[in-house]
Amino acid sequence: MIEAIECSKAIGNKNILNNINFKVDKGNIFGYLGPNGAGKTTTIRIAMGLIKPSNGKIYVFGKDIGINNHLRQKVGILTENSGLYSNLSAPENLIYFGSLYSVKNIKDRAKKLLDFVGINYSGNQKTGTFSTGMKRKLSLAKSIINDPEVLFLDEPTAGLDPEAQKMVRELILDLAKNKEITVFLTSHNLDEVQKICDHICIINNGQVIVDDRLENLQKKYSRSVFNIKLGSKDMAVKSSHILKEKNILSEIEIAGDSINILDGQIESGEIIKMLVENNIEVKEASRLKSSLEDIYLDLVKR
Ligand SMILES: Nc1ncnc2c1ncn2[C@@H]1O[C@H](COP(=O)(O)OP(=O)(O)OP(=O)(O)O)[C@@H](O)[C@H]1O
Ligand SMILES: [Mg+2]
Numbered sequence: 106m107i108e109a110i111e112c113s114k115a116i117g118n119k120n121i122l123n124n125i126n127f128k129v130d131k132g133n134i135f136g137y138l139g140p141n142g143a144g145k146t147t148t149i150r151i152a153m154g155l156i157k158p159s160n161g162k163i164y165v166f167g168k169d170i171g172i173n174n175h176l177r178q179k180v181g182i183l184t185e186n187s188g189l190y191s192n193l194s195a196p197e198n199l200i201y202f203g204s205l206y207s208v209k210n211i212k213d214r215a216k217k218l219l220d221f222v223g224i225n226y227s228g229n230q231k232t233g234t235f236s237t238g239m240k241r242k243l244s245l246a247k248s249i250i251n252d253p254e255v256l257f258l259d260e261p262t263a264g265l266d267p268e269a270q271k272m273v274r275e276l277i278l279d280l281a282k283n284k285e286i287t288v289f290l291t292s293h294n295l296d297e298v299q300k301i302c303d304h305i306c307i308i309n310n311g312q313v314i315v316d317d318r319l320e321n322l323q324k325k326y327s328r329s330v331f332n333i334k335l336g337s338k339d340m341a342v343k344s345s346h347i348l349k350e351k352n353i354l355s356e357i358e359i360a361g362d363s364i365n366i367l368d369g370q371i372e373s374g375e376i377i378k379m380l381v382e383n384n385i386e387v388k389e390a391s392r393l394k395s396s397l398e399d400i401y402l403d404l405v406k407r
Contacts, residue, residue, distance in 0.1 A: 106129050106130065106131045106165065106166065106255055106287040107127075107152060107163065107164070107255060107287065107289055108128045108163070109125045109126055109127045109128075109148070109152075109161070109162075109163045110126060110161050110162050110164070111124050111125075111126060111160065112124070112125040112126070112148075112151065112158045112161035112162060113125070113158060113159050113160040113161055113311075114147055114151060114158050114159050114311075115159045120311055121144050121147050121311050122147060122148065122158070122308075122311045123310070123311040123312045124160075124161070125144075125311070125312070125313055126316075127316050129287055129289055129304070130287070130304070131285065131287050132281060132282075132286070133281070133288070133303045133304050134277065134278070134288040134290060134301050134302045134303050134304075135287075135289050135290065135302065135303070135304045135306065136290055136292065136298040136301075136302035136304065136305045136306070136319075137290065137291045137306050137308070138291070138293075138295070138298065138305060138306070138307045138308070138401060139307055139308040139309055139405075140309060140405060143308045143309055143310065144308055144311045145259070145291040145308065146184075146185075146259055146291070148163070148308075149182070149257050149259055149291070151163050152165055152170070152257065153171075153177075153182060154169060154171020154172070154177065155171075165255055166179070166254075166255070178206060178251060179251070179253055179254045179255065180253050180254070180255045180256070180257070181249050181250075181251060181253035181255070182248055182256070182257040182258075183248040183258045183259060183261055184259045185259060185260060185263070187241070187244035187247070188244075188247075189232045189240065189243060189247065190232065191231060191232050191233025192231055192232075193231065193232055194229045194230060194231060194232065195219055195224050195225075195230075195232060195235075195239075195246075196212075196215050196216070196219065196226055198232055199214075199215035199219065199243075199246060199247060200212065200215050202247050202250050203251075206250065206251040208250060208252075215246075215250075218246040218249065218250065219246060221246065221276065222242040222243065222245055222246045222276065223242060223272065224239060224242055224243060237264045237265065238264075238269040241261065241269070241273070242269070242272075242273070245258075245261060245273060245276060249280065249286075253286065254285075254286060254287065255286070255287045255289070256280065256286050256287070256288050256289070257289045258288060258289070258290045258291070259291050260291055260292055260293065261273055261277070261292070262274070262292065263292075263293070263294075270294070270297065274297055274300060274301055277290070281301075290302065295396070295398040295401055296396070296397075298397060299319065299396060299397035299398075302319055303318060303319060304316075304317070305319050305322055305397070307404055309404075314407075319397070322397070322400060323394065323395070326395065326403065326404065327395040327399075328367060328395050328399070328403075329368075329392050329393070329394065329395075330366065330367055330393045330394075330395065331365070331366040331373050331376070331390070331391075331393075332360075332363055332364075332365050332366075332389075332390065332391050332392070332393050333363060333364050333376070333377070333380070333387055333389070333390045334362060334387070334388040334389040335363065335380075335386065335388060336362065338359075338361060340385055340386065341360075341361070341364050342359060343383075344364050344380055344385050345357050345359055347379065347380065348364075348366075348376065348379065348380075351379055353376070354368075355367055355368035373390065377390055
């Protein structure tokens, strides 16, 4: 549904994107990740046909939507500056944007969408006085007013409270899984990405460093961590010293009243035995799998 083919973008003498390739399948939620300034928003702007790449291309529905206006009608976008009219109410905004797409029965559609995102249709409060969360929900409603098949969401949950984040996450999942909308999502909230994305692409300095399905990433890059919960913080510090003295070569990290041993190969029984022999009370021991955040930090630091 979306495909970047050897796409590069330079502005002035700065290379913002460098030979980017990726492919987004229909109905997938594609997580496009990377540090601030990596080039995520630029990628979306090229895909939407708002700016031209210096080289290569990004196709949506197999075409350049910058020059295929009828295809742009089937795409929705939510950006950081939502483009809402602050002197209009929520329904007025949706009715206005719906009219740009010649949406039929626009009042009904606006009402349905406001219900969907949890905003009161009969309210006449001006959008300019909305909270960040309400604006974002309204922007999300606006982004799907034209019933798109492909949806670009640039940081849809940034600045939202946990409840609103959860709501937006559920809306996105509903759109992808029940309406088969293909979602291209950027987010710095890796926990959220891990919860909803099927496929992950990480870029850094304008280059793709990883592009794979989430489950493959977890298989490939997960480091198993052996977590041992001790009685207290002091015990954790003491345990770390003991293990270091015993020449445990793995990296040991103290986390509150626990220690994490960052090595999948370690013989866990031996470790516990060493601690117990040194009069350390072990409360719990378990193996933890790396989160997407751990994997991301490892890859971006390389
Ligand atoms: N019009 C422009 N002129 C000059 N530089 C630009 C322009 N647009 C983007 N850039 C630069 O391109 C780089 C990538 O910007 P972009 O907004 O795509 O990053 P991002 O990955 O979306 O970052 P963030 O996570 O902060 O949103 C940045 O260094 C930015 O300063
Ligand atoms: Mg951005």
